[in-house]
Amino acid sequence: MKLALWQTQGFPGDVEGNLASLERIAQSAAAGGAELLLLPELWLTGYNLPELIPALAEPADGPSFSRIADIARRNNIVIAYGYAERPSPEQPVYNSVQVVGTAGAPLAHYRKTHLFECMEKSLYTPGDVFEPPFSLGEWKIALLICYDVEFPENVRTHALAGADLILVPTALSPEFTNVPDWFVPARAVENTLFIAYCNHCGVENGLLFLGGSKLAGPDGRTIAAAGEGEALLIAEIDLAARKKAAPTFPYLRDRRPELYTSLDKG
Amino acid sequence: MKLALWQTQGFPGDVEGNLASLERIAQSAAAGGAELLLLPELWLTGYNLPELIPALAEPADGPSFSRIADIARRNNIVIAYGYAERPSPEQPVYNSVQVVGTAGAPLAHYRKTHLFECMEKSLYTPGDVFEPPFSLGEWKIALLICYDVEFPENVRTHALAGADLILVPTALSPEFTNVPDWFVPARAVENTLFIAYCNHCGVENGLLFLGGSKLAGPDGRTIAAAGEGEALLIAEIDLAARKKAAPTFPYLRDRRPELYTSLDKG
Numbered sequence: 001m002k003l004a005l006w007q008t009q010g011f012p013g014d015v016e017g018n019l020a021s022l023e024r025i026a027q028s029a030a031a032g033g034a035e036l037l038l039l040p041e042l043w044l045t046g047y048n049l050p051e052l053i054p055a056l057a058e059p060a061d062g063p064s065f066s067r068i069a070d071i072a073r074r075n076n077i078v079i080a081y082g083y084a085e086r087p088s089p090e091q092p093v094y095n096s097v098q099v100v101g102t103a104g105a106p107l108a109h110y111r112k113t114h115l116f117e118c119m120e121k122s123l124y125t126p127g128d129v130f131e132p133p134f135s136l137g138e139w140k141i142a143l144l145i146c147y148d149v150e151f152p153e154n155v156r157t158h159a160l161a162g163a164d165l166i167l168v169p170t171a172l173s174p175e176f177t178n179v180p181d182w183f184v185p186a187r188a189v190e191n192t193l194f195i196a197y198c199n200h201c202g203v204e205n206g207l208l209f210l211g212g213s214k215l216a217g218p219d220g221r222t223i224a225a226a227g228e229g230e231a232l233l234i235a236e237i238d239l240a241a242r243k244k245a246a247p248t249f250p251y252l253r254d255r256r257p258e259l260y261t262s263l264d265k266g
Numbered sequence: 267m268k269l270a271l272w273q274t275q276g277f278p279g280d281v282e283g284n285l286a287s288l289e290r291i292a293q294s295a296a297a298g299g300a301e302l303l304l305l306p307e308l309w310l311t312g313y314n315l316p317e318l319i320p321a322l323a324e325p326a327d328g329p330s331f332s333r334i335a336d337i338a339r340r341n342n343i344v345i346a347y348g349y350a351e352r353p354s355p356e357q358p359v360y361n362s363v364q365v366v367g368t369a370g371a372p373l374a375h376y377r378k379t380h381l382f383e384c385m386e387k388s389l390y391t392p393g394d395v396f397e398p399p400f401s402l403g404e405w406k407i408a409l410l411i412c413y414d415v416e417f418p419e420n421v422r423t424h425a426l427a428g429a430d431l432i433l434v435p436t437a438l439s440p441e442f443t444n445v446p447d448w449f450v451p452a453r454a455v456e457n458t459l460f461i462a463y464c465n466h467c468g469v470e471n472g473l474l475f476l477g478g479s480k481l482a483g484p485d486g487r488t489i490a491a492a493g494e495g496e497a498l499l500i501a502e503i504d505l506a507a508r509k510k511a512a513p514t515f516p517y518l519r520d521r522r523p524e525l526y527t528s529l530d531k532g
Binding site: 113114115116117126128130147150151152153154156157160161175178181182183185186189190219220248249250251254255256257258259260261262263264265266 | 379380381382383392394396413416417418419420422423426427441444447448449451452455456485486514515516517520521522523524525526527528529530531532
């Protein structure tokens with residue numbers, strides 16, 4: 001499967017601008033042979049806009065969904081995008097990711113369970129469920145968002161549920177190089193699966209993003225990576241690489257769950 | 267506290283040679299101000315000697331323990347050493363680490379729970395217990411051995427039990443650069459604690475070791491590291507660094523144990 005990651009500065013607060021640019025990028029990714037295009041966390045609205053986001057939040061099947069579904073269908077590409085979700089005007093706001101298939105129907109949805117620091121905790125309600133991996137051809141694909149992937153428990157949970165690939169839209173600042181440099185390769189190899197970590201870049205409302213998006217293979221090695229600026233990464237991933245890595249890194253086989261009884265205690 | 271890690275080629279199969287060299291190194295480490303000296307996995311016998319090790323295995327309070335306790339007492343330094351343990355001639359062999367205090371008494375002991383591949387699995391019986399951290403002054407210190415540290419569950423278990431520092435004797439080959447490059451810093455910062463990872467170096471009975479011993483701090487950064495050859499690393503570690511790292515990396519605070527229910531299922 002060919003996977004595309006779009007590291008973008010986006011148009012903060014301008015949903016229409018973001019949808020318009022998705023049209024172009026989806027076409028480019030599809031022309032490059034990509035079957036799935038991953039966008040950053042809260043791509044639709046921008047990340048660092050706490051005053052604007054509540055008003056820009058939409059239901060999962062809201063007007064932007066229809067537009068994105070149309071782009072997915074016309075370009076024959078699956079699109080995974082971060083957005084601010086409000087199921088109805090009376091309900092709270094979630095930091096969510098949705099995956100739309102080439103038929104224009106939703107394939108998967110996830111609400112960020114591990115919110116980062118005060119701004120996120122005041123703005124969003126955390127999700128309480130790790131959605132099981134969804135199927136795309138032979139692939140089992142799971143969803144996490146940003147801070148979620150920094151907890152080994154979360155990636156392990158999806159690995160135990162059979163995930164081959166984890167899509168991680170993110171919004172990461174430059175002080176956290178620990179995530180692309182150590183966590184992304186560590187999570188990949190300790191679970192012998194693929195991790196696609198797609199960040200913002202540039203400055204948004206005074207907040208600088210790291211860039212550094214990365215696609216890591218089941219041996220932890222980098223398949224593709226971006227620097228500081230806008231980048232569309234398109235790379236082939238091969239399910240056989242999981243089987244190839246497992247004998248060298250047999251962690252999933254050698255776990256001893258009977259010893260891990262303290263991990264789910266409050 | 268000043269900590270010393272001794273990355274050594276050792277004298278494979280020659281317990282007497284190893285004890286004699288420990289005498290020198292303990293003196294050097296103590297002269298450098300170190301309070302604790304960490305040695306590699308199966309340091310006492312050598313690692314890659316499956317035919318010799320069963321005969322060289324000793325009880326925890328065996329003749330080598332007395333010699334090491336004497337070195338610890340005379341040099342006023344705590345010594346953590348890997349050895350092959352056989353509690354009695356009728357009992358199985360364990361891949362163990364023991365910590366001897368400056369009074370010459372054992373402070374802590376641990377039997378490797380996660381054995382690596384066929385040679386280890388045929389030679390050793392795995393331990394079934396993560397020993398709680400032991401106290402040394404203000405420090406809480408836990409023990410893991412080599413492959414153990416590659417499982418995030420194991421380090422997390424000790425972090426939840428209050429460990430500030432994890433001592434990891436190891437015997438790592440050059441193909442596993444993922445461990446010092448990604449896992450050691452990731453484990454340290456994801457638990458905001460210190461990890462001391464002490465390897466063999468050189469060639470032993472046809473097996474090449476990586477070297478690459480590393481002491482990582484609670485922000486994951488390297489405090490001291492060795493290259494390929496023999497090295498004695500002596501470095502200061504400061505408990506205050508844990509408190510300093512926690513606000514930037516609040517993983518232990520932000521865990522959601524109620525979501526981690528699949529991790530201890532068979």
